[in-house]
Structure formats: C-alpha cells, structure tokens
Amino acid sequence: MTDARGLPIALKLTPGQAHDGRSAEDMLDTLGAGQTLIADAAYDSDRLRDHLRSIGACAVVKPIPRRTAPPPLDRTVYRRRNRIERFFSKIKHFRAIATRYEKHANYLALIKLAATRIWLRLYESVS
Numbered sequence: 722m723t724d725a726r727g728l729p730i731a732l733k734l735t736p737g738q739a740h741d742g743r744s745a746e747d748m749l750d751t752l753g754a755g756q757t758l759i760a761d762a763a764y765d766s767d768r769l770r771d772h773l774r775s776i777g778a779c780a781v782v783k784p785i786p787r788r789t790a791p792p793p794l795d796r797t798v799y800r801r802r803n804r805i806e807r808f809f810s811k812i813k814h815f816r817a818i819a820t821r822y823e824k825h826a827n828y829l830a831l832i833k834l835a836a837t838r839i840w841l842r843l844y845e846s847v848s
Contacts, residue, residue, distance in 0.1 A: 722748050727804035728843065729836040734829045742766050752778045759802045762786075811839055 741763035754777030784791035
C-alpha cells in the first residue's frame with residue numbers, strides 16, 4: 722500500500738497463490754475517514770466496499786467484468802493507481818528483489834530496506 726505520492730506505507734508478503742482481495746483486509750487498518758483506496762479488480766468485493774464505507778473511507782475499485790450490476794468507477798481518480806505500479810518498478814531496481822535471491826523471511830526485510838531507501842530519496846539533500 723502506498724500513499725498519494727507513491728511512497729510505501731504498508732508492506733506484506735503473501736503466497737503466490739493467495740487472492741489479493743482476501744489478503745489485504747489486515748492492511749486496511751491504515752485507512753481512515755475521508756481517505757480513498759484505489760485498487761484494481763482483484764480487490765473488488767462487496768465486503769471490502771462495505772468495510773471501507775463503515776470507516777468513512779471511499780473505494781475506487783475497478784469492478785470485475787462478471788458483475789451484473791457494477792458499481793460506478795471514477796476513472797479520473799482511478800488513473801492515480803499507476804503510483805503503486807511505479808513503486809513496484811522502483812523496488813525492482815534492487816537486484817536482490819528483482820531476481821528474488823532470498824527465498825525466506827529475509828525477502829521481506831530486503832523489500833523494507835528498499836522501501837526505506839525510496840523514502841530517503843525524497844528527503845535527500847541536493848546541495
């Protein structure tokens with residue numbers, strides 16, 4: 722999960738076969754009233770939308786194609802979803818992450834280290 726600038730605020734590793742929508746519920750604790758979750762179709766569920774509505778957050782989630790009555794999608798806001806894709810691109814610049822040399826718990830530590838370096842770039846002195 723990233724903020725509006727594409728900087729990471731929550732990281733989680735899941736098994737490759739795990740469904741994104743089901744594994745993301747515990748990460749939603751970082752969202753509060755007045756905030757917006759922008760997500761792709763993997764996160765489209767009525768349960769997720771109801772949970773966000775109950776905490777006062779807004780969901781801009783692309784509906785899955787098989788929905789009979791899809792909820793409206795604000796395409797202007799949805800375009801901002803590319804910031805999470807840009808974050809994934811940034812962490813792939815770290816060779817150990819891109820090639821996935823680490824197969825165990827150290828992999829999450831490497832991702833957190835890369836995320837820290839991405840945050841530090843924002844506050845880096847240019848003088």
